[in-house]
Amino acid sequence: MNVLDRLLGHNAWTTRQLLLRCRELSEDQLNRNFDIGDRSLIGTFEHIVSCMESHTDLLLGRRTEANYLATKAIRDDESIDGILTRLTIVSKDFSEFAVKVDREGRADDMCTNTEQTKRWPIGSVIAHIITHSMHHRAQAMYIMEQLGLQDVIEGDALGWEGQARGWGYGWSHSTGKTVAD
Numbered sequence: 389m390n391v392l393d394r395l396l397g398h399n400a401w402t403t404r405q406l407l408l409r410c411r412e413l414s415e416d417q418l419n420r421n422f423d424i425g426d427r428s429l430i431g432t433f434e435h436i437v438s439c440m441e442s443h444t445d446l447l448l449g450r451r452t453e454a455n456y457l458a459t460k461a462i463r464d465d466e467s468i469d470g471i472l473t474r475l476t477i478v479s480k481d482f483s484e485f486a487v488k489v490d491r492e493g494r495a496d497d498m499c500t501n502t503e504q505t506k507r508w509p510i511g512s513v514i515a516h517i518i519t520h521s522m523h524h525r526a527q528a529m530y531i532m533e534q535l536g537l538q539d540v541i542e543g544d545a546l547g548w549e550g551q552a553r554g555w556g557y558g559w560s561h562s563t564g565k566t567v568a569d
Contacts, residue, residue: 392490398548399518400479405541406528407433407475410468417535418468425527429535432528434466436521437474443517444482446501447510486514 389397410418410429418430426435465473489495495511525543532540541547549555 390490392486394545394549395518396479396483396486397552398545399521400475400483401548401552402541402543403433403436403475403479403521403525404472406525406532406543407468407472409532409537409540412537413535420535422531422534424530425524429528429531430466430468430471432524432531433468433471436524436528437471437478439520440478440482440517441474443513444478444485447485447499447513448481482514482517489514 410433413429419428421427426432465471489497489510495509495514497510498507499510499513500507529540529543
């Protein structure tokens with residue numbers, strides 16, 4: 389497993405774990421506005437996943453009206469389960485593409501956003517997706533804490549690695565200690 393594999397795995401897994409914890413919350417809690425990020429918890433996760441979708445579409449060259457219409461029903465589902473389904477789909481597509489780009493040494497190749505006529509290095513778009521998700525997950529974690537959820541994962545890469553490798557430990561944010569699962 390290389391660094392890119394770790395970043396991609398951590399990104400998808402951590403977002404998924406936080407979304408799964410959201411199942412414990414009421415619709416009112418999910419939609420309650422806070423003075424941070426995209427205001428509500430559901431809005432924050434919708435933003436994370438929709439940005440992953442739109443940037444992955446850009447990278448894969450599928451920013452077309454036909455693609456939008458074909459995926460509209462799935463992408464319009466802003467429920468927790470709908471966002472989890474969307475995350476599963478986009479994480480797979482994004483990870484496969486990123487790994488292929490890395491393997492082929494194409495991170496410095498340029499891609500074009502035809503809607504804005506901007507050009508970016510593919511590697512920068514990949515890095516942006518991962519860091520953008522991390523930034524907004526931190527906002528979501530703050531909102532989750534404000535809503536009273538206890539023992540929300542810290543979402544750090546070391547805790548993820550322990551889970552991914554089957555070492556069976558993680559980090560408890562509330563106690564500040566390593567815990568066995």
